[in-house]
Structure formats: C-alpha cells, structure tokens
Amino acid sequence: MDESMMTLRRLLTVHDEAIIEAGTAWVRETAAVDLAERPVSETRALVAESVRAYAALLLAGDPRPRDAFIERVTTLRSSLRFRISTLLRGFFSFHRALEPILARHSVPDHLAFDILRRVDAACFEAASLTADTYARKLHDVVDDAQRELVRREKLAALGGLVAGVAHEINTPLGVAITAVSLAQDCLQELSDAFEAGALRQRDLRDGLGRAREAAGMALGNLQRAAGLVTGFKQLAVDQSSESRRTLALGAHLHELLASLAPLYRRGPHRVDVDVRADVVATTYPGALAQIVTNLLHNALVHAFPPTNVGTVRLWIDRADDGQVELGCADDGVGIRPELLRRIFEPFFTTARGSGGSGLGLHIVHNLVTDLLCGTIRAESEPGRGARFTVRFPADAGA
Structure with missing residues (x-):
C-alpha cells in the first residue's frame, strides 16, 4: 500500500x-x-x-x-x-x-x-x-x-363486450321462449281436443303446422344465441392467450366481426369487411383480436360526432412484399396533424372526459411491433377520415 x-x-x-x-x-x-x-x-x-x-x-x-x-x-x-x-x-x-x-x-x-x-x-x-x-x-x-394498466384495459374492453353480448343474446332467447310457448299452446290445444273426442284431421294438420313453425323459430334463435356465445368464448380465449395457430385470415376476420357486433350493431354506423386476398398465416389470434377490437372501437368512438353517420372498413390483403396487410379506415372527421403524431403514445387521448384511457392505440402498437414483428402506419387529414395499415409476416413470431 x-x-x-x-x-x-x-x-x-x-x-x-x-x-x-x-x-x-x-x-x-x-x-x-x-x-x-x-x-x-x-x-x-x-x-x-x-x-x-x-x-x-x-x-x-x-x-x-x-x-x-x-x-x-x-x-x-x-x-x-x-x-x-x-x-x-x-x-x-x-x-x-x-x-x-x-x-x-x-x-x-x-x-x-x-x-x-x-x-x-x-x-x-x-x-x-x-x-x-x-x-x-x-x-x-x-x-x-x-x-x-394494459391488463386492466383489456379486461375493461372484454367487460364492455360482455355487456353487449348479453344484450344481443337477450333478443334471440326472448324470441325462442315466445316460440316455445306458442308450440306448447298448440300442442295443449291438440291434446285437449283429442281428450274431448273433438279432434278433426284439419285441426290436427293446422295445429302441428303451427307447432312445427314455432319449433323451427325457437331452434333458429337458439342456434343464433349459441353462435354468439361460441364466438364470444373464442374471442375471450384468444384475447387472454398468446398461443400461435394457423388461420385463414379472411374467414377469421368475418368471425371476429360477428363476435364484435355488439360494439356497433346498436349504433347507426356501418362496418364493412373486404377480403382482398385469401391469406393463410401462422400468427397470434389473440393479438389480432385485440388489434381489430381496438381499431374498430377507436374509429367508432373518435371518428364520428353524434350527428354524423359513417362507415368503418376493415380489410385483409397480401402486400407486395408478401407480408399480411390488415387495415382499418373510416370516413369520419379525421385527425389533426399535431394529434396524429401522438396517437400511439401511452395515455394520450382526446376523449379523457368521456372515459378514454389513451391506451387503446398504444396497445395496438405494442402488439403489432413486439408480438407480430410488424409495422403500423396511421394516415389522416381533417375531414377526410383516418386509415390504419398494419403489416406483419405470415409466420409472425416464429
């Protein structure tokens, strides 16, 4: 030392x-x-x-x-x-x-x-x-x-969908209950007439016809309710899972929109799906479900003032470089340039007073870039709507 x-x-x-x-x-x-x-x-x-x-x-x-x-x-x-x-x-x-x-x-x-x-x-x-x-x-x-916060945002979105699905299911179940009750009344009338010895062939034919029609109506509406439940269950499983599987993306997008119908069916706006190419990809359905849900919800909440009625268009295509292209565009009010630069920032929202958290597009950006290894681009001009284009490899995350 x-x-x-x-x-x-x-x-x-x-x-x-x-x-x-x-x-x-x-x-x-x-x-x-x-x-x-x-x-x-x-x-x-x-x-x-x-x-x-x-x-x-x-x-x-x-x-x-x-x-x-x-x-x-x-x-x-x-x-x-x-x-x-x-x-x-x-x-x-x-x-x-x-x-x-x-x-x-x-x-x-x-x-x-x-x-x-x-x-x-x-x-x-x-x-x-x-x-x-x-x-x-x-x-x-x-x-x-x-x-x-992201986890809570996903659960909140899923909770809102649960409420919408419950509302959607009430209609076919209500019709099914009414139809079953009608069939029951028809069969009771036939039974009473038979016990009284007053059952005529014409009455039997008419009564069975009405009962058959009511049973068909009940079955159709129960199948519709079962389809809503199945679609919602798959959506819920996908959104809570990070497993990969091979999907025909056009059919999958249609299935997603059917499950997400409670988000838009009760409103005035129209949602269209455009499958431009029959793309099959091995990817994360949970990420896709969350991306589509957030993009659609974002358009419905922000694009149209209360007095405007508009259209949201979703599409699937194959890009020139072979990647999958998933898009969402609306014909709403558009996004000002100073806001467009910030839309993917966490907690940035123009709807804070009406319950916006500012995490929806941030979640989309993270899922696209981190999990799908892709890119997302936002384009908009005030008064001319907004367009979001997602591109990712057909073997995302491999």
Missing part, C-alpha cells in the same frame, strides 16, 4: 465518525427537498455505509461492498419519489467531508491531492453505476405499472 492510501487508512481509523457526521450534514442540507420527511438516522446510516464501501474499494480493492450498497439504496428509493441527484450526493459526501479533514490535519499537498484524485475517480465510477441501476429500476417500476 502506497503512502497516500496509508494516510487515508489512518484518517478513516481516527476520524471516521467526523467524516460520517460532516457527510450526513452536507447531504441533508443539499437534498432537503427529498429528505425533509426522512429521519436523520436513516441518512447517517447510508452515509456510513458509503464510507465503508469507499474504504473497501480504495484500501483493499474490493468493489463488492460498493455494489451491494448501490443495489440496496436504489431498491430502497425506486418505489419513492427521489431525485437521482439525492442518491449521488451520498457518494459525493465522502469527498466533501474528507477535504477539510485533510486540510485540518496538515496532510502534505501532494498526498492530499493524490487521495482526493483517487476518491474522485471512485466517486465517478460509483455515481455512474448508481445512475444506471436507478434508471433501470425506475423503468422496471414504470413497465410494471404500464403492464398492469
């Missing part, structure tokens, strides 16, 4: 408490905004730990105490509102507290300069590691929160 480090060892042995106290006071004074509500004892304990970490690094060449300290303090602060400058002051405090002690105890200038040079180098390295680690953990916190 050279003379500079031997001098530092002696100072730390004799004056460690003074260094810790001075460092604590400096950190508390310069980071008062973050630390005003935190106990002094906590700050002192962290400064003391940083001093021990410096001693291990400078005197023994052991970075493990420093790395453990960085890991602990960044974890401690990542869930609280702390500026990164406050964390870094814990490392700068060692230099601040050591400098007056070197002067007070008449350490020769060349030794004091060498000690502070080495301390500064160690401080710079520790500060860089702390900044990187803290930023990574803050990103993890934000990502976790965003994933939870």
